[in-house]
Amino acid sequence: MNTPLVILGPTASGKSDVAMAYAARRAGAEIIAVDAMQVYRRMDIGTAKPTAADRTAVPHHGIDLAEPSEDFTVTRFERAARQSLVEIAARRARAVLVAGTGLYLRTITDPMEIPGRWPEVRAELELRAVGEGSQSLHAQLAVLDPVAAARMEPSNARRVVRALEVTLGGGRQFSSFGPGLDQYPSVPYVQVGLQWSRAALTQRIAARVHAMMEAGLLAEVEALLAERAPMSRTARQALGYKELVDHLQGRTSLHQAVNTILVRTRQFAVRQERWFRRDPRIRWVTIEHDAVAEVVPILLRS
């Protein structure tokens, strides 16, 4: 049976290794990376992108979809991934989603209707957010769409602006686009989560960051800075990149930059765990010391 398989977990949990090992034992498996940063070309080391050898051995999707100068979006990812799923199904192969970005995964597993964009409306709202504060915008949202307003903190300018953008721009309440993310209907995906102890994960992150530095992450960032087109707002927020950009532009020492990468990557990993762990559909595997050995047998039985 070809029910898509989802392997998920925090950064440095060994998802990709598990996926590759599984694909080696199961003919016709194709990998879809569900990762908001591996979509950028030439951002390879810092995003822990699968190697050329891995990509030759097993077909990969969801990677190198955009230039680092482009602003990428969830919707763009969703379209590309759905297309890949259709193609993989047509080949009667099995899709293996390797997921680190929770929101991106939900748009695939749980068909969601993502509202459109109204850039002019948004630009105006962002100005107002700076001028009068997000509380004032939240008050307006509370009148136009009380349900949406109740779902978010008045202090969260990002979400308040977006909800108003949709409601004002599209003439339809933001909250009408779905019940929110805390609904977990049964879906045709087998989802397996990789779980390490905090201490073990912290160690793995440190080892990985240092390995990236040795593999030439600094040079990769330097090359990106030297490109004609500057990195987009979304690409620039990639962990490991923004900190090294700060260093290369003289704002921090290298040591300081690497320390910041370690702290932020740890925080990111925890945020990923927190996102995934509330989804009751995920089967968690607690890993003692070898992700491949401990998880692949379970996948082969699924």
Next chain:
RNA sequence: GGUCGAGUAGCUCAGUCGGCAGAGCAUACGCCUGAAAAGCGUAGGGUCACCGGAUCGACGCCGGUCUCGACCA
């Protein structure tokens, strides 16, 4: 050895005239619908280096001890 400065949350540091011990970061927990490796919220955390004294009351004042730093010998 002498002089001066410092010692307050895991870290960096505020703390006015003596009146319930503070911030940022970190940590834990929660939220998340076209930026999501982004953004937002809540919470825990203290023998104010140590010992003694004066005071109704000390992180603060007085005496001593210890540790660190700078300078002088």
